[in-house]
Structure formats: C-alpha cells, structure tokens
Amino acid sequence: MLLLATLMAPMVWSYGFAQEIPQQSPISITKFQRSARMSCEITKLLESFDSTVIHWYQQKEGKPPERLLYFSQGKAFVESGFQENRYIVERVSGQDRCVLTIKDVTPDDAATYYCAYWDAHSSTWIKYFGTGTKLIVSNKGTSAPKSYEVLSSENENKLTYVCLVEKFYPEVIRVTWTEGGDEVTDNVVNGEVWKSDDDQYSIGSWLTVPKENKNKKYLCKYEHESNKQSFAPPSTQDLTKTAEKQDCNATSGNSRIFYGDHLMHRTAYLVYIVLLLKSSMYYVIVLFFVYRMRTPAKHHGKKT
Template identity: 65%
Template sequence: MLLLAALLATAAWSCGFAQEIPIQSPISITKLKKSAQMICEIQALGGNFDGIIHWYQQKEDKAPERLLFFSGGKMVVDTGFQANRYLVEKVPDQNQYVLTIKDVIPNDAATYYCAYWDMTGYYNKVFGSGTKLIVSDKGSSAPVKSEILKKKHENLITYVCLIEKFYPEVIRVTWTDGEKEITDNVGKGDAWKPAKEEEYSIGSWLTIPAENKNKNYYCKYEHESQQRSLPTKDSTETSREEDCSTYPGNGTVFNRDHLMHRTAYLVYIVLLLKSSMYYLIVLFFIYRMWASTKHQGKKA
C-alpha cells in the first residue's frame, strides 16, 4: 500500500522537477474509542508553508479516497466522512500539520497520506510516504528472535536473515557492508503471520561471491523505536546439525518443529524469488535441511 507514495514521487521526478516529499511517521497504533494522531511535515520549501494540505485515506486493496483538505486555518471534510470526527492543526512556526481522528473505530484502519500541490514548473500533487493506522488493543512488541542462516553453493554464499514474532507488521530491513547500504542481490519477503497468531515474521536474503566470505555484512532492522544489526560472521551454517539439544533425563531430543518452521519459511521465500539462480540456491538449502531432518529422525 505504501507503494503509492513511491510511484507518485517517481512521477514528479519524471517531469524534471524534484519536489520535497512530505514526511510522515510510518505507523500509528490506536485503541478503540481513543484518538489517533498523524503528523505530516513539509520540509525545505524555503520558509513557512501556507499552501493547501490534502489528506487521503486508502484501505487495503482499494484506491485512495480524499478525506479532507486544510487551507488558511480551516478544514473541509469530503462527503462520506463524519466531519466532527476529524481535526487538522498546524504547528506554530513549523511546516507540520497534525491530523486527529477522534473515537477511533475498526473501520478507520487504513493508510493515510498527506499531499500538497507543487507549482514549480508543472502542476503536480506530491504525496507523503503514508501513515498506517492500526486499530488494536494489542500494544507493540519487539522481535522475539532474529538470526542469520548461511549456505554456500558453488561460488556463491546466501545469507538469510530471519526476524520473528513482532507486532505490528511494519518493519524496515536492510543489508549493509558496515559503511553503506547494499541494494544489489538483495531480496525481502512480505511480513506474514501463522494462523491464530498475532505476531509477524519476515525474511530477507543477500547473495555474495564466495571470495567475499571473510567480509562482514550486516542485516539491520528497524521496528518501532528499536534498531538492531546482525553480523553475518555470527551466522549459522545450515549444513551443521544444529537443532539437537540435550535435556536432563530425556537424552538427545531433536527439535523437528523448529527446523520445520525454518524450512516452511524458506519455501515461502522461494515462491517470491524471481531469479532462477536464487531459486536453485535456496531449493538446495531446503533439500539439505530436509535430508538432515530425515537422518536425525531415524536416530531419535
């Protein structure tokens, strides 16, 4: 859904002008009957911005719909919305605008975009990155577990970064080499959650030449106010028989559930891969894990 803002921003560049994209916080979690607030900031416009601000509401799998516009200190709510539930205020001496939704109900759950008309050159409406409003009584929770799995295949090494059990689902995952962000040979699946669970998980992968095996890369994630970087030098070699644990009185117990969870997740990643090279690498990885499971099962 947030792809809308990126597409609209790209359209602005295509005309030869680079407008400033309004800055919005990515997510807002609000309980039922409480008030939700979303900030829109217009930066680097050479002074105080006094133009018209528009707010759009986009529900999942639907086109954006204008909610209201704010001009000269006055707000006008579009037909189809309850005017008494919305409020827009401009922060004094700043180019910040705050949208408040009162008495939040489940139907308010959507992504809200602020926008303005830029009249330098062509007449373009520039959209912000969007704020996703989640209506829930559940508070945010940081990832319970995160790790990097490693697999070498011929002259390539693939690192799979797994981040598990977090809420809400909005999370940013990037790869760096310690100095700058890596964008080549990087992939990321969508956040997903098992049935009957509320926490989400996500996976991202990086493929590098085998000659760079001694170089340290980092999988970095940002979720709510938490940030963490995982170094690849601490990654788990997947060819190792790693899911065996010894418990007092029980001998060696093979944790099939944990391994099958990883395998199922990697199958999901394979379905998202577009490159046949990546497909073969990860498929080989899954086969090795399946073979290890079968072998260990006979020993149990």
Template identity: 60%
Template sequence: VVHWYKQKEGEAPERLLFVSGGKVAIESGFQANRYMTEISSVQKQCVLTIKDVIPDDAATYYCAYWDPHLIGYYNKVFGSGTKLIVSEKSSSPPKNSEILQKKHGNQIMYVCFIEKFYPEVIRVTWTEDEKEVTDNVVKGDTWQSEEDEYSIASWLTVPAESEDKKYYCKYEHEEKSTSLPTQADSVKTASQEEDCRTVFNRGNLMYRLMHRTAYLVYIILLLKSSMYNIIILFFIYR
C-alpha cells in the same frame, strides 16, 4: 495546500480533508471534530491526529500536495502512506530474529528472518557503515505464521570478497527496533541447523521469488524479440 486521503483495503482512496492557509476543510461524510492536523514548516511535515479511534478508521492514510513540476503544470505528490490497524489485540514484538547465510560460488546470500510479531506493519532495511544498502536486496511480504502473528524475510546478496564486511539487518516495529549484524556468532550457515531454502519455503517465499524471476526473464526475452524484429524490418525495407 496539504491533502489527506483515506484508503480502505480493496477500495479507492477518498479525500478526508485538506489544509489551505492554515484552515482545515473536512470533506462531507467525516466528523470534523475527530480530526486534527498540524503543519510544521521547519520540519517540513504534516501530522494527522484521529480522536476516539473506531474500527471503521482502519485504513491507510496518505498525505499529498501539488508540486509545480513544470511551468503551468502541477503534479500531485503522495507520501508512502501510514497504515492504521484497529484491533483489541495488544501489539507484540518479534519473538525471534536471526540471520542465515549461504555461500554459492562467488556470492554470499544473507537471509534476515523475523518472526511472530503483531501487528504486521514493520520496516526492514539493510545497512553498511550506517548507510542503507538497496542494491541486490529483496524484501518479501509479511505472511501470517500463526493466528494473529506475522513473519517476514529479507535477503541481501553480496560478492564473496565482501565476506569480511559487516552488514546489518535493521527492523523497526512499533514495539521494538533492533539491528542484527552479519558478522556474529549467532549467524547460521546453510550447513548448520537450517538451510536458506527452508526460510524461503516459509510463507511460500521461494514461489514468490521464482515468480518474480520468471517475470523478469519474460521481459528480457520480450525486449530481445522486439529488437530482433526491428533489425529484420530494417534490412527488409532499407
């Protein structure tokens, strides 16, 4: 059984339909003739098609299924979601994309900056030898740089001895997908036209990074305080 949920911004998700035994059951409140589903057992995917899209269809759509995690217990697993944007404005690819680098001590920070695209849905990843890099990667949220245009930044921190390695910042937008190499003449250093701090300040990224760092420090201090209290109690009541 495969379920599809619709979630509008700021609202709880509601089930749109479910597929069981090859039959589709549409929930009340939705027009049955506007939705089609196709399940491929070979590719292990379920496709939802919406006909005659209207502004009210703008939402994030999730597929879900019941997973028999344990004997006698089922866990509903949700997909990452697909955001549907309904707008009269035509989509446009990023007008500019670049990588900045900043060397600090025994580390190098690469900042991938992608700006002025529409809509705001975009996927940004870092790769090395065609393998995705997830360690020491921070991705900022998209922010509106101008009217109906969005920008985003993502940064990767690596050891200084990895300076000769070639990393790629890959972005995927509905209008364009490309990869930017860190080993290229177009990569700027902080001493050139633009410092990395300038990039962070765009869209208030530095504030977000500091807020996240402060939160992590708070958690660490809280854990240390808890451990200290446990040790004190141990010696008191031993």
C-alpha cells in the same frame, strides 16, 4: 481493547524525484479507544512549507483513495462524508511536519492514510504522495519480535544474507538492509509476512551481494510498533546458530516448540535461496533444449 497500528507503506504515487516524497511516521502506534496521531514530513519545501497546501487521503482496502481533507492557511477543510469534529491538523513549521490526529477511532477508520502536496516542475505541476500510514483496528495487544537473526550462505561468486524476524504482532513491520549507514535496495527480496498458529507473525528478507563484498558490514534493520533493531550476520558461517533473542518468560516446553518452528521456517528460506540461485542455470538449459527441438521444424518449414 482497540489496537491502532500505523505502517509506513511502500506505495508511492508520484513518479521520479524520489527525494521529494513526504515521509510519514510513526510506523505504528497503539491506543485504547483514544486518538490516532500520524505525521507527514516534507523537508524539500523549506521556506515555502508554511504556505503549502497539505492534502490528506484515505484509502480503504480494495478501494481507490479518497481525499479526507486539505489544510490551508491554518485551517482544515474536511470533505463531505467525514465528520469534521473528528480530525485535527497541525503544522509544525520548525520541523516541516504536518500532523493529522483522528479522534475517537472506530473500526470504520481502518485504512491507509497519505499526505500529499502540489509542486511545480518546469511548466507542469506534480502531486507528490507520502509513504503512507496504515491504520489497523484490532482488539489484541502488541508484542515485539521474539527472535531475529541474520544467516549467510556462499555460492560460487555470490554471498547471500538471510534476515529472519519472528513472532511479532501485529503484522505491521518494515525490514531494510544498510551498509555504511546507507540503505541498500539492489538485489534485496522481502518475503511476505506469514502467520503462525499462535496468531503471531514472521517475515524474512534476503540480500545477495558479490563475494568480494564479504568484508563489508551489512546490517538488517526492522521497524515495528514495539521497537527498532539493527543486527549483523554472525562472524562464522554456522547456519545452525540459534536465535539471538528469545522470550525470557517462555517455559522450556514452549521454547522447544518455538525453536522447532523457527528451524522449519529457516530451513524453508535456505532451500528457497538455493533454488533461486540455481534457477538461472535451469532456465538456460530449458531454453537450449527448446531451441534444439524447434530448429529442425523451422528448417523443414523452409523446404516446403
């Protein structure tokens, strides 16, 4: 079986004017030896959308991006080196979307795909690249996260939330934080996806806020090929709270193994957070001693 997964990548190649960056979707799709379909939404263009030339780029891992085609006046112009009959481009005017379909996907199509367009600002033209769609080709089916939860920890005047999303496949996932419906980006750290022995993946993300924000409702949200979920921290500070969602089909033995692995990763994240919060204090102490050691040497140098 071929698995085609697409990911909304965090890379942006245009600088400034973030509100004008094309949004690509979906985050992931799965097909069996069929077509891969990805969308690019450009709401900023409004009335000029129909006349705008849309470019699509392909970037393979470790290589620079290469233009795949451009779409102008209702026709796709495919670059040399690509098979013209394998690419279909549609413009959905009412929704300001441009859709790229890749037919008969092969492992060679594995790459990140970006849509782009030119726009004028003052006396210059700027090319805006989309958020990116990563296409993965694999022979394994997908599985939704088996567990997800938010833990919390207080330290002096700060409150730290830890979001754990575990046991999913493929590794394509996006984790974000929201408050009051708006995405929170300040003081957010997303860890790298780690792989377990059963070829499934997990990820952690943490958010640090002032203690006075304790009554605000922060939500952790993940987007995966299988589904989307938003969930809040527990109402208590019980850091040993079990996972909110587990695989109902798992046997008791597998549950014990899964829960032990779950606790191991959770403990590792909590230890990391404690070290992170203390690192600034240790840094100041080290700087103090370095300064004390260097000061006599400087005075001695002036005398000679």
